[in-house]
Amino acid sequence: MRILSLRLIVALVFGVTLVSVVSSWYQVRTTKDALRLDLERKAETFSDSLAVIPEPYLQRGDIAGLLATLHRFDGRDHLIGTTVYDRNGFILANTGNIRSLTRTTPQIIRDAIARNSTETNYMRSGFRRLYIVAAPIPAATEDMAGGILVVYDTDYIRAQVFHIWIQAFAHIALQVLVIVAITLLIVRWSLVGPIARAAEWMKRLRTDRHAQPPSPKDLDFLSSLAKEVAPLAESMRQARAAAEIEASLRNRNESVWTAQRLADHVRNKLGGSNLFVVSNREPYIHSRQDGAIKVTIPASGLVTAIEPILCACNGTWIAQGSGNADREVVDSHDCLQVPPEDPKYTLRRVWLTKEEEEGYYYGFANEGLWPLCHMAHTRPVFRTSDWSYYNEVNARFADALVEQIADEQAPVVLIQDYHFALLPRMIKERLPHARVAIFWHIPWPNPESFSICPWQQELLDGLLGADLIGFHVQAHCNNFLNTVDRVLEAQVDWERFSVRHKNHWSSVLPFPISVDFLEQGTVKTDSNTAEERSQLIAELGIETTYLGVGVDRLDYTKGIVERFLAVESFLERHPRYQGRFTFIQIGAPTRSNIPQYANFQRDVENEAARINERFGRGRWKPIVLLSRQHSHKEVERYYRLAHLCMVTSLHDGMNLVSKEFIATRDDLRGVLILSLFTGASRELRDAIIVNPYDTEATGEAIAQALEMDVSEIADRMQRMRNAVSDHNIYWWAGNLIGDLCDLRLSRNTVLKTTIDVTRRAS
Incomplete structure (x- = not known):
């Protein structure tokens, strides 16, 4: 250094x-x-004025008077002296100390007389630097009477320059x-x-x-x-x-399952085969902001779980390109290597038109399948045009996948979610040697509810092209098998939870998804937590003592309005908490171009405003609604500082908010209030389980959480943290892909290995 x-x-x-x-x-x-220019200008003006003085004196022969007149100018503006010459170059009068210059007639005075013009020159005399002006003296009767020599001292310029250099160096x-x-x-x-x-x-x-x-x-x-x-x-x-x-x-x-263990486990299971993942959402989005391309990573447990595997086996992820700069960074095959900082696998992007996205994603997938699979009392909308786009987009992804797989000997394909129900069959028909799995991230309804869909047979046939179909919980597997049994001509094996359709076996098994979980090992003191909580309350501009938090997309399946009604009931029945309890709802807007979602967002905002108007006073508000996207780091802060977290989904496949809250609370504080209609309620038995439709009972759960003994809170949280730690996101991915790789394929059928279904069902 x-x-x-x-x-x-x-x-x-x-x-x-x-x-x-x-x-x-x-x-x-x-x-x-x-300085030189100024001197030259003054000297020329002065010499011209001085040149007319000698002629009258010379006519009278008054040399003494001429000398007296010339002496009056000595010393003016650095003037050394003047000398008057006749036209033959003889000295008539001389002032000042310039004798060394006038011993002989200077050539400059001869030139001035001869040319009848003023001449100037710089010269040295000994150690002195001089400026000389020679001007002709006009005569009354002849051309000229002679000339006058004016000499100036220029040492002052040198002194000034030297002074400037001294100042400069200083x-x-x-x-x-x-x-x-x-x-x-x-x-x-x-x-x-x-x-x-x-x-x-x-x-x-x-x-x-x-x-x-x-x-x-x-x-x-x-x-x-x-x-x-x-x-x-x-x-x-x-x-x-x-x-x-x-x-x-x-x-x-x-x-314990870690990213490294998952990568090693799947690498061994793949045995040299490559993994191909298909999802609607891409793991990296390239956007042009302020003239530069920036990369963002969507908050997704799927990216956390799948990326270590793809990095380990140099796999391929196929997804829709959604960023406004996505096309600028791919090669001629619409591929690029990711992660950006250390490329280890391939991202293949599929491009959709606006009409295709409207029909396939917003239309059939989210206005049709989403409400169909969620029993949240929203009527599904099915349009023939949307179904057509859904088929086209699934076929588009199938083409991209087949192109990427090329000549792979034993490819393994993992398809994600309800956007691609038709894709497994399309892949299996073109690549029968591929192992294909699809994981359905949302619930599967009972056969009566699913029968609403006009294309239920096609959807089931598409899904049964997969070798392995995964759901979050056993109940969803049972619903699926019941639906297949009722709708299709298929053999359902209830003992092994599998289906034989078109001479092909498909295993249907539960794989409860989870979150990344690593023990933090440090427990924050209550004083630190209280100080951070006070800071957060100040930032929100409110006054309160207790904090509750909810984190959801503004989706009608999440029970947000019911949650607000429960808070209202709690404040009615426990008025001592008025002015002391505030519920913070982090609500990320989603799918706002779908009317049901836009209407629901307005309902949430109106309900929060109504309750705040009823109970609010001063700086206290019972509900704080934060309707914007929050980063995972921002959300973690609310998880860590809240006294309770409410997850009141009306119907949910798993709901990872509950597990995220638990993973964050390494201080063993905080109480989870959890809807019995979530998949997470099967695992997190130490949460306060509620029916979100019973607003009074849910309100009482808030009171129970706030008044629970600290030791009981710690015991409950520790047990839930153990459950999430043992079955984290890496465990989920390892089991899903491991079981898929354990399936042995033949030409016409799948010979299934024995899988411990009881272990997963429990």
């Missing part, structure tokens, strides 16, 4: 000196030229001293300090698994480096934490 500082100082001194010298030279040159010296001092301070504060903090951070990374990165402000200009190091640091932290947990659990003959 000392060598760097010395080099920096030397470079700055040299640069400042060079710039200052050049600047001073220019100033000197400009000043010198200005300024240079002062500037150098100031700049060196400032540089040393900057190096110490903005270079040495950040480097020291970065070094300390890296040291803590090496020795402490809980090292927190300094803020960008602390790192100053090293923020770019910090951005690059932060992901590496987080990977190190997670790897170290996972290794410690696994080592701890290994002592108890237990194990």
Whole structure:
């Protein structure tokens, strides 16, 4: 660092000196030229005026009078002296100390007389620098009477220039001293300090698994480096934490699923085969903002679970290109390598027109299948045009997938969600040697509800092209099998939960999805949490004591209005909490171009306003509605500081908000109020389970949560954290892909391996 500082100082001194010298030279040159120009102008004017004086004196022969007149001008404006010559070059009168110049007739006076014009010249006399003006003396009767020589001293110009150089060097010296001092301070504060903090951070990374990165402000200009190091640091932290947990659990003959274990497990299961993932949403979105292309990663547990596998096996992810700069970064085959910072697998983008997206995604998928599968009392809308687009888009993805698979010997295909119900059959017919699985992330309704769909047979036939069909819970598997049994000519094996259709076996199994979970190992003190909570309350501009939180998309299946009614009932029945309890609803707008969603968003806003108007007073509000997208980091803060979290879905496949809340609460505080209509309620038995349609009972659950003993809260939270830790997102992906790879394929049928269905059903 000392060598760097010395080099920096030397470079700055040299640069400042060079710039200052050049600047001073220019100033000197400009000043010198200005002084000379001023002298020349004055001298010429004065000599012209002086040239008319001698002629009358010469006519009278009054040399003494001429000398007296000329002496009056001695010393004016650096004038040394004057000499009057006749037209033959003989001296008639002489003033001042210029005898060395007038011993002989200067050539300049001869030229002035001969040419009848004023002549000027700079010259040296000994150590003196002079400026000479020679002008002809006009005569009354002849052309001229002679000439006059005017001599000026120019040493004052040299003195002025020298003075400027002295000042310049003084300024240079002062500037150098100031700049060196400032540089040393900057190096110490903005270079040495950040480097020291970065070094300390890296040291803590090496020795402490809980090292927190300094803020960008602390790192100053090293923020770019910090951005690059932060992901590496987080990977190190997670790897170290996972290794410690696994080592701890290994002592108890237990194990935990981590990204590395998942990657190793699936790599072994694939046995050299490649994995191909299909989803509607892409893992990386390229958008042009402020003239530059920026990459965003959608908040998705699916990306967390699947990406480590694709990185491990150099797989391919096929998804719709949705960013406004997505086309700018792909190659001629619509592919690019991701992750951007360390490319390890291929992202293949499929392009849809606006009409296709409206019909396939917003139309059939979200106005048809979504309300059909969620028993939330919203009527499904089925249009023939939407169904046509749904077929076209599924076929488009099938083409892209077949193109990517090419000559793969044993490809493994994992299809995600209800957007691609027809895709498994399309793939299986064209690539019968491929192992194909589809995971249905939303509930599957009972046969009576599903029979509403005009194309139920086609959807079921498409799904049964898969070798493995996964749902969150066993109840959804049962509903699916019952639907198949009623609608299709198919053989349903209830013992092994499988279906034989068109001479092809499909296993139907539960795989409850989860979240990334690593033990944090540090428990925040109550005082720290209380201080952070007070800061958050101040930022919200309210006054309150207790906080509840809900995190949802503004979707009619999430029970947000019912949740608000429960808060209203709670405040009615427990008035002592009025002015002390505030419920924060984080509601991300979604699918706003669908009328049901736009209407629902207005209903949520109106209900929150009504309750606030009824109970609100001063700065206290019973409900704070935050209708915007929040990052995962922002949401975690609310999870961590809330006294309770409400998940009151009217119908949900799993609902990961409940598990995210639990994973965040390493302080073993906070109470989860959970709808019995979520898949998560099968696993998280220590939550307060409620029926969201019973608003009074749900309101009483709020009171129970706020008044629960601290030790009971900790016990409940610890048990739920154990459940989420044991069955995290990596466990989900490992089991799903592992079971798919364990299926042995033949030409006409699938010979299934024995799978422990009871384990998953429990």
